[in-house]
Amino acid sequence: MIDIEVLHRVAATLAERKKADPDSSYVSSLYAKGTDAICKKVAEEAAETIMAAKDKDMLHIVWEVTDLWFHSMVLLSHFGLSVDDVLAEFRRREGVSGIDEKKARTTA
Numbered sequence: 001m002i003d004i005e006v007l008h009r010v011a012a013t014l015a016e017r018k019k020a021d022p023d024s025s026y027v028s029s030l031y032a033k034g035t036d037a038i039c040k041k042v043a044e045e046a047a048e049t050i051m052a053a054k055d056k057d058m059l060h061i062v063w064e065v066t067d068l069w070f071h072s073m074v075l076l077s078h079f080g081l082s083v084d085d086v087l088a089e090f091r092r093r094e095g096v097s098g099i100d101e102k103k104a105r106t107t108a
C-alpha cells in the first residue's frame with residue numbers, strides 16, 4: 001500500500017504556493033484567479049472522470065481522479081482547510097452505513 005503521506009507533502013506544497021509567483025506556479029495562478037476558477041477546474045475534472053468511466057478506460061480513470069483530488073485539494077487550501085479535515089470526516093463516518101445514516105437523516 002502506498003503511504004498516504006504523499007497527500008500531506010502535496011498539501012504542504014500547495015500551502016507554500018500561496019507566496020509564489022503566479023507566472024511560475026500553476027497552483028499560484030489558480031489561487032490568483034480565485035474561487036470560481038478553482039471550482040471550474042474541479043467541475044471539469046469531475047466531468048473528465050465521468051467520461052473516462054463511461055469509456056471503461058482504467059488508465060484515464062486513475063489520471064482524472066488524480067486531477068480531481070488534486071484540484072479539490074487546491075480548493076481546500078484556498079479556503080484554509082486541510083487534507084486532515086477530510087481524513088477526519090472519513091474517520092468520523094467509518095463503519096456508519098450510508099443506508100443507516102440516510103434513514104437517521106430523514107427521520108430526524
Ligand SMILES: N=c1c2ncn([C@@H]3O[C@H](COP(=O)(O)OP(=O)(O)OP(=O)(O)O)[C@@H](O)[C@H]3O)c2ncn1[C@@H]1O[C@H](COP(=O)(O)O)[C@@H](O)[C@H]1O
Nearest residue numbers: 010013014017024025026027028029041044066067070071
Ligand atoms: N499534482 C499536481 C497536478 N496534477 C495536475 N496538475 C496540473 O493541472 C493542470 C490542469 O489539468 P488539465 O488536464 O485540465 O490541463 P490543461 O487543459 O492544460 O489545463 P487548462 O489550460 O484547462 O487550465 C495541468 O497543467 C496539470 O499539469 C498538477 N499541477 C501540480 N500538481 C502538484 O502541485 C505541486 C505544485 O505545482 P506548481 O504550483 O505548478 O509548482 C506540484 O509539485 C505537484 O505536486
